[in-house]
Amino acid sequence: SRAARRGVIVKSGAVLERLAKCTTLLIDKTGTLTEGQPVLTEIVTAVPASAQEVLTLAASLDQVSPHVLASGVVRAAIERGCKLRQPYEVEEVAGRGIRGQVDGRDVAVGSAAWAGVIESPAWLKNVRRRARLEGALTVFVSVDGAPAGVFVFHDPLRPDAARTIRTLRRGGIKRIVMVTGDRTDVAETIGAVIGVDQTLAELSPKEKLDVVRFESRAAPTMMVGDGINDAPALAIADVGVALGVRGATAASEAADVVLNVNRLDRLSEVAALARRTRRIAVESMVVGMGLSIGAMGFAALGFLPVISGAILQEA
Secondary structure, three states: OHHHHOOEEEOOHHHHHHHHHOOEEEEOOOOOOEOOOOEEEEEEEOOOOOHHHHHHHHHHHHOOOOOHHHHHHHHHHHHOOOOOOOOEEEEEEOOOEEEEEEOOEEEEEEOOOOOOOOOOOHHHHHHHHHHHHHOOEEEEEEEOOEEEEEEEEEOOEOOOHHHHHHHHHHOOOOEEEEEOOOOHHHHHHHHHHHOOOEEEOOOOHHHHHHHHHHHHHHOOEEEEEOOHHHHHHHHHOOEEEEEOOOOOHHHHHHOOEEEOOOOOHHHHHHHHHHHHHHHHHHHHHHHHHHHHHHHHHHHHOOOOOHHHHHHHHHO
């Protein structure tokens, strides 16, 4: 009940016990360590494509995707007055991107490899270099098999992220690993700022599962995420924690703990509550058994009548 009042749902008492034993934390980046509302700050296109045209095609395709960056593309298109169309023959691979047909044109939106960007032209190299220096996110767009543009997003770090990581360490978490599908350079910058032990980037949902299995064999592991891509990893971790305030329903269903407030520091609070609950349970068990054994000793020596023993036991 105390956790519920703080905007945290713990699905069972067994979860609290497992959470109290966790010493390894695996945590997603986008939407978990960051604000999760990336803002489109720049659109760079290939000649002769226009920014409005590329944004319209990409947003028309992204409107059927649950990914947080797809939502950012659609939001930017609506704000710029783009008229979205209905996409067809849509295919989406979690952690990679989405492709389909819009107005009879083949459109792909996602990572560079997914969009078919192999040998970057000069304009694309400049954008990637600048985004790398700024720690920005990039989404690539190809139209009819050719690179058409790149979207540059900024997703600021949560103000309570570094403090939460430090609090978790003081509470007994010994190893913290950031697992994300984002670019390695961006992820490592974020990881260095908040002080994680290891950064694993450019991971697919399947690769995240492998990381959870590997870490769980070494120590009790807690996985924290917010999106549909994180749901399988949340389900197989010793304790899965979902940021349900903005995360996908699948993630909330798969998780053992759901944070219903947009504050990451609730994670350290529920971890502390789990340790305190387990400590109280252990203390109660030890004291209760000790008193019972002591009473049985007195009863065996004839100092404690049966009736008095029964009353003492109830007390």
